[in-house]
Amino acid sequence: MPTTQRTTLFEVTTKELAGLTDSRGERTRSMLSADYGIDVDSVRVILGYQVRAEISDTEASSLVYDLFADPVIEHGSWEYRLLEKFKHPPTVAIQVGYKPGVTDNSGQAGLDGLMTLFPALTSASVSTSRTYAFWGVPPEVSPEQLAVALYNPMIERSSVSGPSDCSKGHWPDLEFSERPSVEFQNPATVDLEVSDEDLIRISQDGLLALNLEEMRAIQSHYRDMSVRASRKKNGLTPNRPTDAELECLAQTWSEHCSHKIFASKIRHVDIQTGEESVIDSLFRTHIMQPTLDIQKEVDWLLSIFHDNSGVISWNDKWSVCIKAETHNSPSALDPFGGAITGIVGVNRDILGTGLGARPIANTDVFCFGPPDYSGSIPEGLFHPSRVFRGVHSGVRSGGNESGIPTVNGSIVFDERFIGKPLVFCGTIGIMPRRLPDGRESHIKTPQPGDVVYMVGGRVGSDGIHGATFSSLELTEESPSSAVQIGDPITQKKMLDMIIEARDAGLIQVITDNGAGGLSSSVGEMAELTGGADLDLSKVPLKQEGLSSWEILVSESQERMTVGVRPSDSEDFEALAELHEVEATAVGIFTDTGDFFVRYGEIPVAQLPISFLHDGCPQLSLDSEWIPPVHDPISTSELSPEGMGAVLQRLMSRPNIASKEWWVRSYDHEVIAQSVIKPFCGANSDAPSDAAVIAPIHGGTQGLVVSNGISPRYSDIDSYAMAAASVDEALRNAVCVGVDLDMIAGLDNFCWPDPVESEKTPDGRYKLAQLVRANRALDDVCRAYRLPCISGKDSMKNDATIGGEKISVPPTLLFSLLGNHIDVRKAVSSDFKNPGDLIFLIGQTHQELGASEISYMLRDEGVGGIGGEVPQIDTDRNMTSYRAISSAMKKGLIQSAHDCSDGGLAVALAESCFGSNSGAKVEISPIYSDSNGLDVWGALFGESLGRILVSVRPSERESFEAEMAGSTCHYLGQVSDDDPILVTMRGESVMISSMSTLRESWKGTLHGGGKV
């Protein structure tokens, strides 16, 4: 039977069988209740697949159960709408589908499945939607309100049928989502011989994010006579940049790619001490230099700062690497897409390290507004609970579908993250020290003449201007083209293929296509050989008609750029074909000194490598430190039960509450290597301090992954904030038994704009905060011999919405990757046995400034957050950490848990959760640490360097002998009943119940609604 191209809607829903629920509908119902307080009777979800293909009726009919619907548990249809078939028509029906051009992973999978059945349908396309049918919608809830909760207008469309439509059988009906056609623009040139005002206008209108000085540097480049002569010879307009050149420079020189603030010259003034100094690059002075100095003392730092991630030599056979990045702006606009793109993006940084490393673990840290926030949300922003759910879901999909375990993480809440959430995605990778061909895998070996391949996804109009966009603040006009949705399966296929190619010796050089797309990836690698010649007409496109500059800078996802010897091209392409991965030769590496770009025969760009990478003028900035003033914390004398109630409220604070409901849905065990998992204890619900993995199957050497983050200390002093972050990361690692002789760090700075301007009048103060944080990082990393091997900064975390500016608190996430000598000696945080002895290692001072309890009391209307913020004593801490490490090697420590948010009381409760028991402790010994300690400081203060441990009674003496030279207080015993009792010189000061505390701790962030 002859057929023509037609569009057919296939629909699928869960069958009504006893013992089978429509889980998608049920999940939607509970989400509406948990996040929006909307209670409907029931929800059903119908999946829709619109297929545009040349298929006959018979073929369409066979597709229903051969492809789209499960014949056992689902109903499928193609000739009628499933909405017609419910016994009672729904009250409201809402169909949601993607906007044209947005990545539709289910649609792509559907197309692949269609081609399995009908390989001849090469021009078919599939677009998906979901239809939600509601029954029992409260009359005060409009269909539009429901729709708002279900779709994101930035990337999705909806079609709504209200009660009267539904009663008449008028169903929502989205049209096929067709990728919009784009109009090819001929390469244009831009006249830069204009006034300064016009230079600025060109930058602003083009979303270039370049300042006047940078625009002038570009202007003067095109005035250079030798540049003009060379351009003329190559057929380019001699005296003006092409649009592609300007875009390429803007990407390469963006704050996002070139870290201009960290490279700037800073005049720093400290009003408190009278210091006046000049810092020539924070990065070189405080991050790179300490690492270079440590490199002289250790033999395991293989590759630092210059590659996509830092690499250390783990043992003779394997090296490991780590990288973390943020994806804040995209996650604010589309939480799911932003986060999934973040996680699969950082995975590619690992794959692009050396000659290609395999990602083996993810670590994710998020900062959100409070999920229970009840204030008004500025127009254009999402409620924090929706951001939370979307980001979580994106990271879950990205990690789980890629087969990379999420081994560790943290979630921090503060109202200022409503403006911009911070979404840190980190990945650890592993690679053999040497490849079968003898090359060291961490060293790239490109040669002029190597073929440039683009591997993986195609280039589309999505993701244009991501790098420059994230270098600007977020406004209502932020472009939706900056938002993308990651495709983990395309990437997984590519990853499998790349690792095979690496082992076969086919890869000379590799990097990922992230910010700036091909302009950055090829531009960066061209620096290694001294040039490249790129032909944009060879680049496979998602849609025809893209202009040259768009192809050059598009950040379309799931792409790597690989250099391959011409003699290996055939093998490389065959491997790609086997894995069903697209690999296209798009240019060659050269040594001409130029990054040359053409579209077929038409020259598009000619940028000298030296100008591209070193031509950006250094910023000069001013910094001024004036310590802030806060109302002091206000505490009162309470009964023991009253203090118990305080602890109970503290346990339910989002920053402290259990995140189990969320974390359980991350695969944290794929690869079969997870020794210390996110949860431990008798019921596997007590929080672990750090992850331990043993990545070589059967091997007992391990890796430790931990994080430290404490943004609120910046409210008092960002020096203390950064010091606390590093200490927390190390403390967490010490708790599981890290090898202190091989620890490496990652610094991720997320700052509000620290450049003084009309929009940022307090820029000098924010820059001084940055200076102080860097100094702390320098001091503490040197003292702990903890070199930063890679890092990243994101410096524009402000949102101006409706005229109101919201800046995030200055935040340093410090991530740690360390060795573990023998994972069989790893220690978890849960108390093990009743009768075990409880000790507190480290000193407690009256340090309640910016503590979680201070914020709690302030939020309850009492006092401020002022007071001493925890100070660091690195020598004292390191002495304790070494002693603990030694005691653990001898098996003398049963449990170890870090004291951080909420202090000793919270740590004690959490260790009790893990053993299903209470404890009796006497806190008077810790009063000998300092003068001025009170019971609030003792129980809830967050002094650094403290670890709560438990020890078998029979091993007390040996343990105490190990701890000689460190502050080590005996506090009491693990009990076999429920109460947690705290006394001070025998007098009760706090009475609480483990099970009650656990209930409060677990109730707050239960994402499925009421427990």
Place this chain on the structure above:
Amino acid sequence: MRPRVAVLSGFGINCELETMAVFRMAGAEADRIHLNRLVRGEKKLSDYQIMAIPGGFSFGDHLGSGRLLGNRLRFGLREQVREFVTSGKPVIGICNGFQVLVKMGLLPGDEDVSLSQTASLALNDSGQYENRWTTLEFDHDSPCIWTSGMDRIRVPVRHGEGKFVTNDNSLMDKWAKSGQLVARYVDPSKQYPSASDEILPYPISPNQSWRNVAGVCDPTGLVFGIMPHPEANHSTWLGATWTREKKEQGEGEGMQIFHNAIKYVS
């Protein structure tokens, strides 16, 4: 000679490395084989004694977990797979691999290896993907060669679609009678044997599978599929509560399954 195991890879399968590792630990040779190498005839299943379909997210679980990979096998490798099974060689599908075997109709299967689907793995009742540890109990009367002699093991589940169901209750009775419902979630505090048909409370049954089924075999006992991950418990230090247990450190509880298969073909 060491038995050879074909461990399938590609398209989002992601547990192939640990699956190869456990077979090697159990004494076999394990090769990672991209599905397309079989489809194109570059490799032959008949050169192997055991086939394993590891866990993962083949095709992102879009259109239902295991569905699209199942179709690739059902339409692209039909005869090779049938020949492998009918020649009496063991097959294991773990997690996504189990979903693939069910969707392509190899499990619970029938005597004729007709490759028609009779059961399914539906979305968990919790509505979401979960990673948590469970206790499994095995049926001593089952013909399953993979679990022979085993009582219980502790293993993690890591899935969003693991609720074993069918649309014909009489089939459940038939499979129960023939010992095909071989692995079930049980309450670890109860004594062996305690497998029951009544659905256990969440999260002891993490997905509310019918009759608490966690794994099934075909009528011959050679083809075995299981939602939880026995390969993830290859060493004691990977257990959920190992730091609380005073035990000699060594081989994990999941390994016996792989030893059994190697023993069977040796």
